[in-house]
Amino acid sequence: MNGRQVKKASIISIGNELLSGRTVDTNAACIARQLMTVGMPVASIYGVRDQIEAIRRTLLLATGEADVVVTTGGLGPTDDDLTRQAFAEFLGVELVLHEGLLAKVRQFFDRRGIRMPERNAIQACIPEGATAIENEWGTAPGIRAQKDGKLLFALPGVPSEMEHMLDASVLPELQRLATGQAIVVRRLKCFGAGESTIAELIGDAMQQGRNPLVNCTVHAGVITLEIVATAAGRDEAEKMAADQERSLRVSLGELVYGVADQTLAEVVGEGLARMGKTIAVAESCTGGLLAQLITDIPGASRYFTYGWVTYSDEAKSRELDVPPEMIDRYGAVSEQVARAMAQGARRKAGTDYAISITGIAGPGGGSEQKPVGLVYIGVDSQEGTDTSRHIFSSDRSSVRLRAAQTALNMLRRRLRI
Amino acid sequence: MNGRQVKKASIISIGNELLSGRTVDTNAACIARQLMTVGMPVASIYGVRDQIEAIRRTLLLATGEADVVVTTGGLGPTDDDLTRQAFAEFLGVELVLHEGLLAKVRQFFDRRGIRMPERNAIQACIPEGATAIENEWGTAPGIRAQKDGKLLFALPGVPSEMEHMLDASVLPELQRLATGQAIVVRRLKCFGAGESTIAELIGDAMQQGRNPLVNCTVHAGVITLEIVATAAGRDEAEKMAADQERSLRVSLGELVYGVADQTLAEVVGEGLARMGKTIAVAESCTGGLLAQLITDIPGASRYFTYGWVTYSDEAKSRELDVPPEMIDRYGAVSEQVARAMAQGARRKAGTDYAISITGIAGPGGGSEQKPVGLVYIGVDSQEGTDTSRHIFSSDRSSVRLRAAQTALNMLRRRLRI
Numbered sequence: 001m002n003g004r005q006v007k008k009a010s011i012i013s014i015g016n017e018l019l020s021g022r023t024v025d026t027n028a029a030c031i032a033r034q035l036m037t038v039g040m041p042v043a044s045i046y047g048v049r050d051q052i053e054a055i056r057r058t059l060l061l062a063t064g065e066a067d068v069v070v071t072t073g074g075l076g077p078t079d080d081d082l083t084r085q086a087f088a089e090f091l092g093v094e095l096v097l098h099e100g101l102l103a104k105v106r107q108f109f110d111r112r113g114i115r116m117p118e119r120n121a122i123q124a125c126i127p128e129g130a131t132a133i134e135n136e137w138g139t140a141p142g143i144r145a146q147k148d149g150k151l152l153f154a155l156p157g158v159p160s161e162m163e164h165m166l167d168a169s170v171l172p173e174l175q176r177l178a179t180g181q182a183i184v185v186r187r188l189k190c191f192g193a194g195e196s197t198i199a200e201l202i203g204d205a206m207q208q209g210r211n212p213l214v215n216c217t218v219h220a221g222v223i224t225l226e227i228v229a230t231a232a233g234r235d236e237a238e239k240m241a242a243d244q245e246r247s248l249r250v251s252l253g254e255l256v257y258g259v260a261d262q263t264l265a266e267v268v269g270e271g272l273a274r275m276g277k278t279i280a281v282a283e284s285c286t287g288g289l290l291a292q293l294i295t296d297i298p299g300a301s302r303y304f305t306y307g308w309v310t311y312s313d314e315a316k317s318r319e320l321d322v323p324p325e326m327i328d329r330y331g332a333v334s335e336q337v338a339r340a341m342a343q344g345a346r347r348k349a350g351t352d353y354a355i356s357i358t359g360i361a362g363p364g365g366g367s368e369q370k371p372v373g374l375v376y377i378g379v380d381s382q383e384g385t386d387t388s389r390h391i392f393s394s395d396r397s398s399v400r401l402r403a404a405q406t407a408l409n410m411l412r413r414r415l416r417i
Numbered sequence: 418m419n420g421r422q423v424k425k426a427s428i429i430s431i432g433n434e435l436l437s438g439r440t441v442d443t444n445a446a447c448i449a450r451q452l453m454t455v456g457m458p459v460a461s462i463y464g465v466r467d468q469i470e471a472i473r474r475t476l477l478l479a480t481g482e483a484d485v486v487v488t489t490g491g492l493g494p495t496d497d498d499l500t501r502q503a504f505a506e507f508l509g510v511e512l513v514l515h516e517g518l519l520a521k522v523r524q525f526f527d528r529r530g531i532r533m534p535e536r537n538a539i540q541a542c543i544p545e546g547a548t549a550i551e552n553e554w555g556t557a558p559g560i561r562a563q564k565d566g567k568l569l570f571a572l573p574g575v576p577s578e579m580e581h582m583l584d585a586s587v588l589p590e591l592q593r594l595a596t597g598q599a600i601v602v603r604r605l606k607c608f609g610a611g612e613s614t615i616a617e618l619i620g621d622a623m624q625q626g627r628n629p630l631v632n633c634t635v636h637a638g639v640i641t642l643e644i645v646a647t648a649a650g651r652d653e654a655e656k657m658a659a660d661q662e663r664s665l666r667v668s669l670g671e672l673v674y675g676v677a678d679q680t681l682a683e684v685v686g687e688g689l690a691r692m693g694k695t696i697a698v699a700e701s702c703t704g705g706l707l708a709q710l711i712t713d714i715p716g717a718s719r720y721f722t723y724g725w726v727t728y729s730d731e732a733k734s735r736e737l738d739v740p741p742e743m744i745d746r747y748g749a750v751s752e753q754v755a756r757a758m759a760q761g762a763r764r765k766a767g768t769d770y771a772i773s774i775t776g777i778a779g780p781g782g783g784s785e786q787k788p789v790g791l792v793y794i795g796v797d798s799q800e801g802t803d804t805s806r807h808i809f810s811s812d813r814s815s816v817r818l819r820a821a822q823t824a825l826n827m828l829r830r831r832l833r834i
Binding site for chain 1: 428430434435436437438439440441442445446447448450451452453458459460461462463464465467471475476478516553580602604609612613616617621623624625630632633634635641645682683696700703704705706707708709711712713715716717718721722723724725726727728729731732736766779780781808810811813815817
């Protein structure tokens with residue numbers, strides 16, 4: 001690392017709900033991941049309650065072992081939000097009301113046509129000498145302060161607000177601070193095989209101690225391979241990561257659907273938009289989840305037009321022209337009905353593609369012949385209709401998510417992307 | 418508290434994967450929740466890397482502020498599993514190989530017909546004077562040790578193994594230790610007002626240092642008030658929590674929709690099922706999310722039959738009979754279209770109730786007159802049609818979630834539950 005001292009960070013998550021176990025602290029992992037991308041490893045993570053003395057003491061510990069401290073939580077307007085006060089005590093200064101910040105908080109409420117509750121004025125106070133960090137997505141501004149050469153950031157606890165602020169205001173500054181060490185992180189997203197199959201395909205790439213290091217995590221069937229390359233210079237680390245990515249892609253072929261944080265819905269949506277094609281969906285057991293995943297992507301209206309949640313048999317027949325006799329004969333959860341739903345949806349919506357899902361999400365409704373987790377998926381286009389049969393063994397929401405993701409993956413393969 | 422000191426615990430999560438953000442630490446919250454049930458609040462949570470000195474230092478910090486320390490992680494057989502060694506150093510003793518433990522680890526492999534890898538022998542070592550905790554679900558035994566009147570437990574990092582060991586061996590002992598203090602936790606779920614409005618309505622109930630203590634957290638518009646009552650006996654704590662709940666309910670009225678972990682969709686679903694009523698939904702900007710929330714609840718088919726995701730104008734007219742002239746005149750995002758969508762959905766589905774949502778989720782598509790975040794919601798039933806207009810200022814997925822939750826809340830109010 002060029003003999004230079006590696007700059008380290010410490011994370012403090014603040015909130016009684018973390019210590020009572022009511023809330024799982026997802027912010028710390030998110031911040032740690034982001035800090036890695038700018039080459040700043042995390043030395044320690046703390047969870048503390050909403051109490052001035054506990055926060056102050058932890059700030060002291062954290063600044064003792066790290067160059068940068070990022071806190072999250074405790075910036076709200078209520079009596080149990082005490083991060084501002086704790087920062088002031090740690091810095092040895094008073095809280096000062098900023099008229100400019102007050103105007104912004106007031107504006108936030110004005111835009112919604114609501115009178116600002118008086119207690120929100122506290123959110124316009126920050127420690128003397130500290131800087132406010134703008135929050136475009138909520139009322140709580142963040143705080144940036146310095147003490148004895150250490151840099152401190154207080155971010156809100158609401159994940160979306162925290163992430164935006166981290167990205168817009170904290171990471172750019174840390175990126176400059178962390179020069180002299182380069183960590184490059186790349187992620188490959190895979191779908192269509194299990195973790196052990198992926199591990200077998202990529203050989204010894206995941207062995208500990210290697211550089212680049214390859215880590216593997218699984219969520220809802222999506223396998224993320226994270227490549228972490230460390231080198232003295234950015235260019236070198238970039239090249240190492242790129243080489244590793246290329247080799248993984250060769251081993252994994254079409255199991256790789258994307259990079260970074262891309263979702264299947266995003267990749268499929270981009271493909272449809274690029275080709276100028278449209279899609280409709282017809283869902284039973286996923287109950288709107290597939291449509292929701294597709295429309296989560298900004299600009300989905302370019303390719304998504306119609307969705308049906310035909311939860312009852314009657315709805316399948318009346319909305320998608322599935323013959324009632326077919327449902328009587330084969331059951332609503334059958335290859336035949338999945339096929340008819342996809343064809344009905346495409347015909348009625350007049351789209352290029354249609355996907356259908358019918359299955360048993362559980363926990364009830366299963367039988368020996370048709371167990372909980374049984375799902376049929378159909379994909380229809382001018383090329384014809386494909387169906388597939390799956391048994392997802394897990395709880396209701398996992399079965400639903402796996403079914404929707406598998407449907408998107410079938411469409412991806414049909415689109416050859 | 419009858420003058421007795423409340424016994425407190427501290428949790429240390431150990432693992433490089435936590436500090437790189439690759440893994441979200443769910444163990445800490447799980448342990449905290451379980452400790453609460455035996456009346457032992459958690460004073461602090463630490464995340465540290467797999468390094469002997471870092472773990473030893475954190476054990477020192479944790480025993481300085483708590484009576485019981487529970488660590489999780491770092492008990493595996495690989496080189497980066499160093500919790501055993503760190504415990505030994507902290508206790509000032511050597512690691513000792515236990516023949517009995519070795520036989521058990523060997524047995525674990527024998528049962529699977531695998532020869533025990535040599536490196537697994539390390540799992541049969543524990544600090545001199547400490548006790549091994551049996552692990553029926555994996556190879557890593559836990560460790561129980563004492564120092565200066567403080568009690569220490571090392572548990573595995575694999576969540577299922579950790580949970581079993583906590584339950585079987587740690588909680589029973591802590592329950593005995595913590596007698597003389599009882600903690601009762603109750604939660605009230607609220608929707609329909611902001612955090613500061615709720616805080617104003619409940620007065621000083623959230624002030625620090627009170628008993629019962631009331632904590633407030635917000636997620637997607639749902640406000641959770643957690644009541645934590647501490648007393649010498651369980652009955653007394655129960656009564657204090659119940660009294661506090663009653664008083665909060667009086668202050669908050671119909672803002673309270675449920676208790677514990679109940680969701681709006683669950684409460685509305687239970688209400689519909691109880692009354693034998695049915696519901697259909699028609700969504701534009703939420704793109705299936707409302708249907709998904711409703712059908713997330715097991716047994717939703719008792720009351721949910723039809724859902725439409727009419728993302729395009731054409732779909733609104735063709736599927737829900739919204740007059741094209743109405744869309745031309747008022748725009749797809751308008752009070753008139755929300756009303757027509759709800760009425761069309763109820764008529765076509767033949768249900769007792771129908772909800773509609775049309776809006777601009779963003780990030781694009783907004784204008785000065787119709788900004789991003791503008792959402793109209795309609796609720797239709799035999800009693801008539803209500804609509805409401807909202808501006809949710811946040812990112813795309815938050816706007817969608819707030820819109821869907823607000824729609825469920827409108828239905829809840831219509832159902833008078």
